[in-house]
Amino acid sequence: MLNDDTNSVARVEVLIAAARRVTVLTGAGISTASGIPDFRGPNGLWTRDPDAQRAATLSHYLRDEDLRRRSWQNRVRWLGSDPLPNDGHKALVKLHERGQLRAIVTQNVDGLHQRSGIEPHLVHEVHGNLHRSRCWECNDRRPMAQAVQRVIEGDPDPRCLLCGGVLKSDTILFEEPLVPEVIEAAYAASEDCDVLLAVGSTLGVYPAAYCVPRAKEAGARVVIVNGGPTEMDALADEFVTGDINTVLPRLCGVQPE
Numbered sequence: 001m002l003n004d005d006t007n008s009v010a011r012v013e014v015l016i017a018a019a020r021r022v023t024v025l026t027g028a029g030i031s032t033a034s035g036i037p038d039f040r041g042p043n044g045l046w047t048r049d050p051d052a053q054r055a056a057t058l059s060h061y062l063r064d065e066d067l068r069r070r071s072w073q074n075r076v077r078w079l080g081s082d083p084l085p086n087d088g089h090k091a092l093v094k095l096h097e098r099g100q101l102r103a104i105v106t107q108n109v110d111g112l113h114q115r116s117g118i119e120p121h122l123v124h125e126v127h128g129n130l131h132r133s134r135c136w137e138c139n140d141r142r143p144m145a146q147a148v149q150r151v152i153e154g155d156p157d158p159r160c161l162l163c164g165g166v167l168k169s170d171t172i173l174f175e176e177p178l179v180p181e182v183i184e185a186a187y188a189a190s191e192d193c194d195v196l197l198a199v200g201s202t203l204g205v206y207p208a209a210y211c212v213p214r215a216k217e218a219g220a221r222v223v224i225v226n227g228g229p230t231e232m233d234a235l236a237d238e239f240v241t242g243d244i245n246t247v248l249p250r251l252c253g254v255q256p257e
């Protein structure tokens with residue numbers, strides 16, 4: 001699966017081994033091997049299912065109760081499927097254990113970096129986290145499992161226990177503003193690293209993708225690992241293609257078992 005990039009794999013291995021601070025930017029591609037669908041790709045959830053795209057748009061979600069009911073059924077299924085971290089996530093844990101990990105900036109909402117063993121304060125989730133619910137009215141946040149349990153027990157559209165407002169997942173929907181503090185932390189980590197390692201993202205969704213030029217301008221080496229071309233390839237010092245779950249452990253110096 002390494003195609004013709006054997007040389008670039010070897011060079012990146014050396015680059016990462018020598019780095020003092022690595023900031024990693026992750027997208028959907030690192031989680032597909034955990035059974036979590038890509039949202040925007042050609043076979044992505046939003047591409048194949050217009051209803052899923054509507055459910056991911058704030059104005060539709062807030063005004064359409066039927067859509068919310070279907071969203072809750074999806075959350076019941078999603079939490080029940082219990083996706084687990086894969087070898088790609090685990091490779092980044094090795095960086096963390098060696099004291100090289102500055103931060104992970106992720107576009108994913110699956111919480112798998114934390115579940116793999118990365119300390120939560122090192123994970124900047126620019127699009128939020130599906131494991132929490134949030135009230136649109138009063139911002140009350142709780143574990144998603146609590147709301148999902150209410151759905152299982154027969155409430156098709158559970159409301160906020162404090163104020164009765166509409167509950168959503170604590171993720172950023174279309175039309176919804178990002179959290180400025182999270183974006184600032186993501187930029188700061190990108191500007192304070194020797195290597196910016198972008199994994200499994202086409203780097204076409206902003207502002208997360210701005211981490212790449214920011215790191216580059218601050219003097220970091222940019223390494224892109226992805227199954228196909230990205231919109232930031234022109235900024236890459238190294239580009240490695242191939243199966244992320246095979247190639248990322250190698251790049252991070254994890255010996256095959």
Ligand SMILES: [Zn+2]
Pocket residue numbers: 135136137138139140160161162163164165
């Ligand atoms: Zn509320």
